[in-house]
Amino acid sequence: MDVPNLTDRQDRDDKLNIDHKNLKSSHNREQNFKQSVPKVLLVGYNGANNTGSEARLISIIKDVRAVLGPDVCITIPTLNEKNLRRYIKEEANLKIVPIPSIFFFALKKLVKEHDLVLLVEGSCYMDTWTSALLWAFLWTTKCANSSKIPCIAYSVDAGDLSPLNKFLVKREASKTDLIITRTKLAADKLKNIGVTAPIKNTADSAFTFQKDDNDETIIQDIWTKESLPKPEKSVVGFAVVDFYLWPVVIRPWGKSKDRYKWPYYFSRSKKRAKKSDDLSARWAALADKIIEKHGKSIALICMEELDEPLALNIIGKMQHSENAHIFTSNEFNTSQMTGILQGLELLITSRYHAAVLSLESPVPQIAVAHDPRLKGLYNELGIDKEYLFDYRLENAGKIVWDKVEKQADDLLGNPKKINNKLKQGYSQHLMGAEKNRQLLKEFLIERGWEVRP
Template sequence: MEITPKKKGIENNGVDSKLKFKINTKGENPDKIIRKVMLMGYNGANNTGSETRLISIIEDVRKVLGPDVQITIPTLNEENLRRYIKEDSNLNIAPIPSIFFFAIRTLVKEQDLVLLVEGSCYMDTWTSALLWAFLWTTKCANSFNIPCIAYAVDAGDLSVFNKFLVKREAIKTDLIITRTSYAADKLLKMGVTAPIKHTADSAFTFQTEPEDYNTIKKNWNIETSSETTDDIVGIAVIDFNLWPVVIRPWGRKENLYKWPYYFSRSPKRILASKDLAYKWAAEADRIIETHRKNIAFICMEELDEPLAKNIVNNMRHPKNARIFSSSEFNASQMTEILRNVDFLVTSRYHAAVLSLEARIPQIAVGHDPRLKGLYKDLELDEDYLIDYISERNSINIWNHLSNSIDELIKNPRKNYDKINKGFVEHLAKSKKNRVILKEFLEKKGWDVES
């Protein structure tokens, strides 16, 4: 069903069938009204960051184009997406296959506007296939003369081949809005000549549900020791050794993400994952024993659960730990969990972003440019960012982390001013995303909400 702004003299829910045919097949829209928008991203992955971004961007689109705009959301996992997105007459969930090229081209052809909404847009950290999906979407939109905007996205490290593809295809994007200045600089250095603006991540405007306040305390079903306080240290973990996902015709079932995509696994990587779990377990036990805190392992994506479980299994004090996962809690609940810890150690970008509103003291252990870019903009990169990739072979990395945690737990207000300033600035920048979207469309002569 298609809903468009109503016009006198036009039937069929306000859609002129001839005009519809012309829009969908030729990429032309003579009356300059955007009726259909596609949001292309990492949708349906039980990933809290992607959920908060998508919900916030849907709100932005409706604020700019009106409540009747028809939104299409492609996904590889329809069931997961339906957990937090409700389909209705103005919102369509569109399942696509793992080999996505034809399906994406067909969907793009039907749109009036395409937004690339995945934060990790121009990077191959997770998998080249994801990057190719976004570049292919851009290419298709360009071929149909449909405006395409990368909406508050990031740029990261790329292989030589993928740098070539980004430079060749991203130039066809009508506008690229990056969520950090670091990402904008990276694209410019790659030779991307499309118009680029930098703001902040869309998740900064995400609103939680009132009933989800203090979710962490309501679900803290552990036997706390008399030796510990009620304080909670959140640790948002990620198994760096699973990535990137690679394309293979076959592989071990336990390594399958979704055919033909498999996690990168080898004896060396498996040992590295076990060592990572052991090191995190030792640090969690040290925090419990030294600072009398409890530990919340926060799985921002369902894929983080195996590592979190391995960590708890290796702990001396597992009763003082609890796992909170996006497979169990929705985006609003996960956000409230993040905002109700007393201290955060994060390897997840959106754990850092979503906790900032509560001014939670935090330290990052990053493995790609996303946290680096955020912490650089927050002016926290020199003192509170540990680069796991460059330091992982050094025995000092865990000593570095322990010392930083001790210092910040003893003086939690040490980075408060930077976090407070950073949140205020990033929230204001995030609100500019919809302003920039509206200004861009108006400049191109499109009809938008006043």
């Protein structure tokens, strides 16, 4: 007879004890939850004066309250508390919690204090803006998984990733209890990477955002207030992004003008600065041609305050700058920015949420894209072949701007050309966005949570 290995037996007993403790801990959490108000943590790009993130957050808070009731306790962590308070009012059951730039310990602590974690940033699984943001979401998922706390990626996107980040997404995102993507393209990207978590495809939460009716005439009021030529023939909007600021990288030190928030710095160099200046010149030339050929005014729309330097540079290079005005998220809230977007005759955008928030009107639009997000949306709208131009594939050359100008001329001459596609697309995406709430409800019911009927 073989003699049992006492060390193996001890290891097995220790493992059983650990598993029992985890099971007991999870059971106690469920019991405590049933006896108290649930606590929900919303982790995203909160407080950045970003119109899209603002629209998403407001809509998601409404979703959570619709499913779990008005008394649900919501916590929103942020790197910029002051900005977040501009559009989120702290209440007894809604807390804003500042976290440091080195976020690992703070997020881990917050996760353990909550019953449910939602990743609410649209640009969740991509490193276009910065790897640090991606790592924050993956770290949050890892902490939730380790603590047996349910975690949902709520109406998110997937995009460009380095080989290292693909590996990390495959490993950590697979630990998510449910991933809801806002486009089919995003869902396919995650599956192709090898993410094994359950994935559902719906639409962006911002589609359910509703502006205040009082903000509908804001663009006309601004033109009058600033003594600008009255835009009697309406306005063409440019939602611009400086592609050459990104990604934000981690450095122990750098130039103060390039610092986003220590230790994060914009990817600045002489070469990048030159390309940024060339980008401004291209936008300025397009604006002047539209003013000269069609008699339109130009609204430079900064969906994030970081877009303002590029917009100022564009106006500085325009020959007809008196016919242009900057509208920025630093000055206007999401309701007002949505009113501006929906009052346009034509939108030419590099910003995903400018496309989303203008769609209800529906405003004819053209995309000058620098990552896959607009590609996914335009593909579902059925307008990607004619009206989406990938700035990277065109090598930022004159050819892309010639094509954009041609399509702008076409849509200004025949604004109803894609009207039906935009209307149908908005209707479908609105239904998809409303499905997010239903998926959240079903997810919680399966786990024995009490939800509103």
